[in-house]
Amino acid sequence: MAHNTLQTDRTGRAGGALERLVPAALALGVLLVLIDVVWTFTLAPMVQGAELSEPVVIAGQQITTKLLLSQKIFYLHVPVAVASFAVMAFAAFWAVRFLMTGERRFDVWSKTAMEVTLVFVAATMISGDLWTRFEWGVWWVWEPRLTTYFILMLLVIGYFILRNAIEDPERRARFSAVFGIVAFVDAPISFLITRLVPSSIHPVVFRTDSGLPPMMLIPFLLGLFGMLLVAFALTRIALRINSDAAEVEELKERLEEQDAWRERAAADEALERLRAAGAKLSAPAADVAPAAAPDVRRAHNPEVVGSNAAPAADATRDSDQSAPSSQEV
Amino acid sequence: MARTPNNQPKARCAEPPTSAAPRSSAARRRASSWQQYRALLAKDLRQEIRTREMLTSMVVYALLVLTVYGAALAQVGDRLQVVSFAGGLLWALIVFTSLLGLNRSFAHETESSCLEGILLAPVDRAVIFLAKATANLIFLAVVECITVPLFFLFFLSGAELAATTPYIVLPLIVGTIGVAGVGTLLATMTIDTRGRDVLLAILLIPVIFPLLYACVSATSVAFMGVEGTFGTFWTSLAVAAAYDVVMIAAAWGLYEFAVEG
Amino acid sequence: MGTRSVASSVASETGQSSAPASGSFAPAAPAPALAISARGLTKRFGERRALDGVDLDVPTGAFVSIFGPNGAGKTTLLRQLALLARPTSGTLNILGIDALEEPNALRPRLGLISHRSMLYGDLSADENLAFYSSLYTGEPDRARIDELLRLVELDHRRNDPVRTYSRGMQQRLSIARALVNDPDLVLLDEPYSGLDPHAAELFDELIGRARAERASRTFIMVSHDLDKGFDLCTHALILARGQVVLMAEKAGLDRDAFRELYLATVGMGVS
Numbered sequence: 001m002a003h004n005t006l007q008t009d010r011t012g013r014a015g016g017a018l019e020r021l022v023p024a025a026l027a028l029g030v031l032l033v034l035i036d037v038v039w040t041f042t043l044a045p046m047v048q049g050a051e052l053s054e055p056v057v058i059a060g061q062q063i064t065t066k067l068l069l070s071q072k073i074f075y076l077h078v079p080v081a082v083a084s085f086a087v088m089a090f091a092a093f094w095a096v097r098f099l100m101t102g103e104r105r106f107d108v109w110s111k112t113a114m115e116v117t118l119v120f121v122a123a124t125m126i127s128g129d130l131w132t133r134f135e136w137g138v139w140w141v142w143e144p145r146l147t148t149y150f151i152l153m154l155l156v157i158g159y160f161i162l163r164n165a166i167e168d169p170e171r172r173a174r175f176s177a178v179f180g181i182v183a184f185v186d187a188p189i190s191f192l193i194t195r196l197v198p199s200s201i202h203p204v205v206f207r208t209d210s211g212l213p214p215m216m217l218i219p220f221l222l223g224l225f226g227m228l229l230v231a232f233a234l235t236r237i238a239l240r241i242n243s244d245a246a247e248v249e250e251l252k253e254r255l256e257e258q259d260a261w262r263e264r265a266a267a268d269e270a271l272e273r274l275r276a277a278g279a280k281l282s283a284p285a286a287d288v289a290p291a292a293a294p295d296v297r298r299a300h301n302p303e304v305v306g307s308n309a310a311p312a313a314d315a316t317r318d319s320d321q322s323a324p325s326s327q328e329v
Numbered sequence: 330m331a332r333t334p335n336n337q338p339k340a341r342c343a344e345p346p347t348s349a350a351p352r353s354s355a356a357r358r359r360a361s362s363w364q365q366y367r368a369l370l371a372k373d374l375r376q377e378i379r380t381r382e383m384l385t386s387m388v389v390y391a392l393l394v395l396t397v398y399g400a401a402l403a404q405v406g407d408r409l410q411v412v413s414f415a416g417g418l419l420w421a422l423i424v425f426t427s428l429l430g431l432n433r434s435f436a437h438e439t440e441s442s443c444l445e446g447i448l449l450a451p452v453d454r455a456v457i458f459l460a461k462a463t464a465n466l467i468f469l470a471v472v473e474c475i476t477v478p479l480f481f482l483f484f485l486s487g488a489e490l491a492a493t494t495p496y497i498v499l500p501l502i503v504g505t506i507g508v509a510g511v512g513t514l515l516a517t518m519t520i521d522t523r524g525r526d527v528l529l530a531i532l533l534i535p536v537i538f539p540l541l542y543a544c545v546s547a548t549s550v551a552f553m554g555v556e557g558t559f560g561t562f563w564t565s566l567a568v569a570a571a572y573d574v575v576m577i578a579a580a581w582g583l584y585e586f587a588v589e590g
Numbered sequence: 591m592g593t594r595s596v597a598s599s600v601a602s603e604t605g606q607s608s609a610p611a612s613g614s615f616a617p618a619a620p621a622p623a624l625a626i627s628a629r630g631l632t633k634r635f636g637e638r639r640a641l642d643g644v645d646l647d648v649p650t651g652a653f654v655s656i657f658g659p660n661g662a663g664k665t666t667l668l669r670q671l672a673l674l675a676r677p678t679s680g681t682l683n684i685l686g687i688d689a690l691e692e693p694n695a696l697r698p699r700l701g702l703i704s705h706r707s708m709l710y711g712d713l714s715a716d717e718n719l720a721f722y723s724s725l726y727t728g729e730p731d732r733a734r735i736d737e738l739l740r741l742v743e744l745d746h747r748r749n750d751p752v753r754t755y756s757r758g759m760q761q762r763l764s765i766a767r768a769l770v771n772d773p774d775l776v777l778l779d780e781p782y783s784g785l786d787p788h789a790a791e792l793f794d795e796l797i798g799r800a801r802a803e804r805a806s807r808t809f810i811m812v813s814h815d816l817d818k819g820f821d822l823c824t825h826a827l828i829l830a831r832g833q834v835v836l837m838a839e840k841a842g843l844d845r846d847a848f849r850e851l852y853l854a855t856v857g858m859g860v861s
Contacts, residue, residue, distance in 0.1 A: 099586050102678060104636035147542075154535035161531050165522040170635040175518045178583045179532060182514070185579050186536050189572055193539040197546045197565045250637040359698065360728035368724040372710070372717075379712050379751075437710055441760075446708030446767065448674055450725035451697035589674055 019236070026233035032226025036075055039219035075219055077128060077145065079227035084120035084152070085187065087113050087231050092184035095177035105243070107173035110180055111163070112242045116235045118156045125149055144194035151190045155183040365452050369460035374467070376437055383433045383468055391426045391476040395483055398422075402484065412488050416497075416549030419480055420541055423504070426476065427469055428530050431512040434465050435520040448588060458513060458584035462577075466509035473501060491554020499566055500551070504544035507573040511536055514580035517587045536576075543569035624683075625650045625775055625808035626671065631680035633666050633832075640666040641677065642832035648825070653801065653809040655819035658829035659856040664812040665779060667829065671810060672702045672777050685774055698726055701773035705783040707764040711753035715744055715763050718752060719770055726771040738766040741803075742796055758789025765796050769803075776800065778811035782818060790818070797822065816852060820845065830855040 091113035098106035128146055133139050140146070162179055166172035360368075377383055398418060405411060411418075438444040447457060515532045519525040547565035550558050626648040633641040641663045648654055656664045669675045670682065673693045682689040687696045702708075709718050719738065720730035739745045742762040752760060761781065768776060778797075782790050801807060813819040820826065826843060828835040828851065835855055 099583075102635075102676075151535050151538045154531075154538075158532045158535055161528065162518070162522070165519075165524060165528050169638070171521075173635070174586050178514075178518065178586050181583060182511075182536060182576070182579060185575060186539065189575060190539040190542075193543050193568050193572065196568050197543050197561070246636070253637055360724060360726055364728035365725050368721055372713070372721045375717065376710060376712050437712070440711060442704065442706035442708050443710055445674060445702075445704070445706075446722060447725065449672060449697060449700060449702050450722065450771075451694040452725055453694075589676075 019240070022233050022236045025229045026237075029226045029229030029231075029233060032222045033076075033079070033230065034226075036079070036219045036223030036226060039075075039222070075223050077124060078220065079223040080120055080124045081145070081149070082224055083227040083231040084117050084124065086228060087120065087235055088117045088152075088156075088184055088187065090235065091117060092181050095180040095184075098173060098177045099181075104169075104173065104246070107177065108242050108246050109239060110177060112238045113235055114156055114159055114180060115242075116231065116238055118153070118160070119234070120231065121149060121153045121156060125153055144191065147194045148187065148191040152187050155186065159183060359451065362453055362456050365450075366456050366460050366463075369447070369452075369457065370463055373434075373460070373464035377464075377468065382436075383430050384471060386433065387426050387430045387468070387472045388475055390429050391422060391472060392479070394422050394425055395476070395479060399483065411484055412490070412552055413549070415480075415485060415552050416545050416547075418484070419477065419497075419548060420504070420545045422476060422480065423469075423473065423501075424508070424534065424537070424541060426472055427505075427508045427512060428526075428533060430468055430472065431465060431508075431516040431533070432519075432526050432529050434461065434468070434513070435516055439520050444588065454585040454588055455581050457588065458517075458581055461517075462510050462513040462580075465513055466506060469505050469509055473505065477501070491552060493551045493554040493559065493562075496551040496562065497548045500544040500547040500569060503566060503569045503573060504540055507540045507569065507576060508533075508537055510573065510577035510580055511540075514584060514587060517584070540569055540572045540576075543572065623650055624648065625652065625685055626810075627683040629681045631667070631670060631677050631682060633663075633670065633675070634678050639832050641670070643680070644829075644832070644834055646827075646834065646837065648808060648810070650808055651806050652825050653823045654811070654825045654827055655823035656810065656812045656827045656829060657816060657819060657852050657855075658835075662829040662855070663832040664829055666832075668702075668777050668779050668810065668812050671775070672700060673697060698771055699774045701768035701771065701776045702779065703761075703764055703768045703776065703781050704779040705781060707752075707760045708767060709752045709760060709763060712751055714749045714751055715739065715755075715766075716748045718763065719766060722767055723770045731770070734770060734772065735766075738769055741769075741799055742766045756789075757784050758786065758792065761785060761789065761793060762796060765793070765800060769800055772804075774804075774806065775808045775810070778809065778813075780812055780814065782813060782815055794818070794822065816849060820848065828852060828855055 091110050094106045094110035094113060097103075098110060125146075128149065129139065132141055132143075132146065159176060159179055163172055163176050166175060402411060435444070438447075448454075512529075512533055515536065516529055519529045519532065522528055543565040547562050547569065550562040550565070624647055626646055628644055628646040631641055631644040631646070632639065644663075644667060656667065658664050666675070670677050671684065671689075673689060673696060676690065684696055685699055689696050710721070713721070716735065716739070719735045723730040723735060736745075739748050742765055744759060744763055744766070747755070747759070752763065755763065761784075781793065781797075785793060797809070801809065809822075811819060811822065820840070823840055825837065825839050826848065827837045836851060
């Protein structure tokens with residue numbers, strides 16, 4: 001019966017048709033992102049839509065509306081932002097599922113999605129930071145998008161530190177699910193607040209997303225779609241790896257258990273003998289015919305059972321004897 | 330009938346529960362959530378009044394942070410300059426002090442598994458959360474009442490303060506509510522973990538970052554009182570309040586999972 | 591045949607007598623003859639099963655001692671019964687109430703004594719009991735608190751902070767704390783750990799008083815101490831690997847045979 005549970009755990013994840021699509025999705029995604037990047041630097045027009053709230057000086061450079069080249073970060077970063085957030089949404093969704101069902105596989109999936117989120121966020125942080133250095137001449141700016149990413153990264157890292165700090169697997173799963181949900185709720189608020197609350201020192205980049213000309217919109221959509229495909233494929237691959245790892249872990253546990261079962265069988269035998277001896281001893285003491293007792297119990301007549309109390313004497317699980325043999329399968 | 334031990338040989342089964350009937354019906358008058366909330370809160374307050382552990386350590390810690398600020402700002406001659414980032418300094422002080430307090434707030438509960446004793450009772454888990462968060466809020470507020478004036482004394486005594494300065498009370502209130510609410514949930518999860526003190530900081534600071542950001546903004550605007558910027562104050566305050574509502578609702582709903590499996 | 595007549599007379603008696611008491615909180619629960627009835631109680635996480643299909647019937651008024659090797663699931667079982675954790679599957683009926691559906695209807699009738707006292711060191715005995723009492727009844731039940739403090743013989747120290755108590759005194763107060771809501775089911779989780787022999791003896795006596803206070807009170811105890819557990823109990827339960835190995839009335843058990851059986855389960859080990 002343990003075997004069956006495991007089976008569903010695995011097949012529940014590795015749904016056949018979807019699984020075969022993964023390499024294709026990955027390839028297509030990468031291709032689309034590449035097209036997006038190339039398009040961005042060749043065909044997309046220089047930007048009129050980006051402007052600053054006010055002229056500012058960053059690291060000795062006067063920055064006004066001249067954010068032309070750096071605007072191109074938009075084509076890559078926004079898709080990555082959307083993709084990483086989409087993956088994180090799945091992490092939170094599975095965290096909710098875990099809290100509702102208590103099934104371990106949801107914990108594994110949620111953790112996996114968080115891992116993918118971390119990869120995306122970290123990659124964006126690094127590329128974004130290089131971009132900042134190149135365009136604004138500074139290594140770091142507390143600009144809303146970067147700030148949000150930074151916080152997102154800290155949240156995801158915090159998630160994994162929390163996981164590592166808890167020994168008990170059930171509690172670990174529960175707490176990290178709670179934190180995963182909190183983090184997911186927190187991240188968009190962080191984005192909103194850093195945008196809504198103007199800081200006095202840093203430029204706020206206003207964009208008119210709806211008014212994008214096709215030459216800008218198309219690469220953006222390509223990039224977005226491609227990035228989502230990449231995220232999907234990566235998540236699926238990571239899920240398979242993690243589920244396999246979990247399965248190996250459980251197989252190992254079961255092997256150990258099978259060793260123990262042999263001892264168990266011996267103990268059961270001894271137990272049977274003892275119980276027989278015990279029954280003989282207790283027969284005169286309890287003014288009840290022992291044979292009647294189990295029948296009464298099965299009849300689910302609690303009043304009768306409770307009043308004579310003896311039937312509980314044979315409450316050993318009936319399945320005990322058959323269990324070892326079914327485990328051998 | 331009452332209290333008479335039953336002489337039947339099978340006494341343990343046959344004994345009628347009559348003997349305890351009058352009392353048990355009285356004892357089983359169920360407490361309302363409000364009464365339980367009051368009992369939980371009163372217990373925390375009484376304990377703190379008796380030991381003053383949390384308050385003392387938080388105030389002393391705040392003093393130490395102020396001392397560090399003193400060294401850090403020793404080379405800044407211009408008081409006016411300090412005013413421009415006083416809001417940030419004040420909030421850094423509050424966040425670090427809160428971390429210390431939140432970590433301590435469950436020390437009594439875990440010392441001899443008292444939290445388990447509370448969970449045994451028919452108390453709604455959300456009530457436990459609310460009571461603990463309220464207690465933490467009260468302690469943080471008391472500490473702020475001591476440290477904020479000290480902050481003014483140490484760093485802003487010579488500076489010309491804007492007329493809007495008293496408005497900092499609003500972000501202080503909104504921010505402290507948020508820190509106490511979110512902090513209570515996270516502190517509950519970190520009490521039993523390895524390296525809980527650091528872990529709480531690692532989890533709490535990114536989670537309250539948006540709140541911190543908004544509160545620092547509002548506080549700074551109030552400190553500087555520049556003509557025409559006060560709209561920002563209200564915007565910041567509004568988003569901070571929105572944060573409080575969303576995050577405390579989330580913490581309220583999730584608390585059950587932080588305390589039992 | 592003889593049993594049946596006893597059973598029916600008992601049933602009618604309890605039915606009559608407990609009717610007024612039950613009216614206030616539990617509709618149609620006239621002190622069921624089974625304090626606990628569990629079917630297929632399982633607590634698992636992934637493939638790891640802390641409890642694996644435990645069926646359990648505990649008659650009202652019984653004192654059940656749970657034995658078993660480390661990790662056999664004793665404490666896990668107790669935590670399920672204390673409603674501190676939910677089973678993954680199975681049904682659990684305690685005192686005639688579905689424990690998984692209506693935990694808050696059941697909680698007022700449970701008490702837990704563990705090796706951790708669950709007392710606030712900086713509060714006095716009186717304040718501790720008043721606090722726990724008010725969680726159940728809103729206003730602390732003063733009469734009950736006085737009664738309990740006399741029962742555990744701590745009346746003279748009632749206003750001292752619990753921190754100043756010895757381990758044994760704390761454990762005594764812990765009994766009072768667990769009885770503050772006048773529970774019908776009392777759970778004991780390794781209550782002897784950390785007690786010196788004298789304190790343990792006193793503890794036994796107090797548990798005896800708690801049993802005498804109301805004979806319909808049911809006790810479930812987890813203990814490593816085979817002798818103590820066996821002496822106190824009316825029923826013995828052996829768990830191994832999360833499964834019930836034996837549940838028997840003590841009257842029908844030979845002590846040495848039982849010990850041998852217990853040692854055999856210890857040999858079985860746990861994963």
